[in-house]
Amino acid sequence: MKIALMDSGIGLLSAAAAVRRLRPDADLVLSSDPDGMPWGPRTTEDLTERALDVARAAAAHHPDALIVACNTATVHALDTLRAELEPDIPVIGTVPAIKPAAAGGGPVAIWATPATTGSPYQRGLIRDFAGGVAVTEVPCPGLADGVQEADEAAIDRAVAAAAERTPRDVTAVVLGCTHYELVAERIRAAVQQPDLPPMVLHGSAGAVAAQALRRIGVGPAPDAEPSEALTVLLSGRESTLPATALRYVEGRMLAVASPAR
Structure with a gap:
């Protein structure tokens, strides 16, 4: 079994780690685009072409499924990717976890890139899945870039600024960019109020990993013999x-479990 994941950068690590936890025996293909990132400021047409190139590079390794581990690419390019690759390769998109967050009753904050915040796509998800729940959209300029570069100071600045824009009474935060899941605990620490119940963070990595397995008709097997196959594609x-x-x-988990090649 081989699962491919694609993103502009290292945001795909969270979903890859989730796949590895569910199916340690799965070979992984990680396809990203350091030459073309960030994708957010690009036009839809340009972004779609970049995403197609990254997906084609992954598809050349004949995966059983492809996870689009990027909210921006899912919004703008998912239909095009599916039109080219399916039914041979199931393509699984990444949607912000607004529905499960709203199920808790709110109030809810959605941390996302400036390009996604306020977009018709995100507003549609709020309308469809968070009716009657107080939702605050929180733009996070610089956070994805800081995470991509592992720039601690930039991450701290971006998280602090977004926390200032987040109402203190929120009970859940939706991580609306896959990069954010890599610093989830730092986000929790910045938003958690000492006099309120524990904050719930909602990412998408676990859900997309589980959906990829469902699409290829297999279930979790966390005790399976680990695979040593990891293919890394950079543009x-x-x-x-x-x-x-x-x-x-x-x-580090992927590097230890699967020596990169």
């Missing part, structure tokens, strides 16, 4: 995990 070139990936628990 189509075979490489190793970037040094910045190893600054995060998820990246």
Whole structure:
């Protein structure tokens, strides 16, 4: 079994680690686009072309499924990717976990990139899944870039600024960018109020990993014999995990479980 994941950068690490926890026996293909990132400021047409190139590089390794581990690419390019790759390769998109967050009753904050915050796509998800719940959209300029570069000072600044824009009474925060899941505990610490119940963070990594397994008709097997196959593609070139990936628990877990090649 082989699962491919794609993103502009290292945001795919969270979903890759989730796949590894559910199916340690799965071979992994990680396809990203350091030459073209960030994708957020690009036009839809340009972003879609970049995403197609990254997806094609992954597809050349004949995965059983492809996870689009990027909210921005899912919004703008998912239909195009599916039109090209399915039914041969199931393509699984990443949607912000607004529905489960709203199920808790709110209030809810959605941390997302400036391009996604206030977008018709996100507003549609709020309308469809969070009716009657107080929702605050919180733009997080610089956070994804800081995470990508493992720039501690930039991450601290971006998290602090977003926390200032987050109402103190929120009970849940939706992590609306896959990069944010890599610093989830730092976000929790910044938003948690000492006099309120524990904050609930809602990411998408576990859900997309589980959906990928469902799409190929297999279930979790967390005790399976670990695979040693990890293919890393950087703008189509075979490489190793970037040094910045190893600054995060998820990246180190993949490196230890699967020697990069």
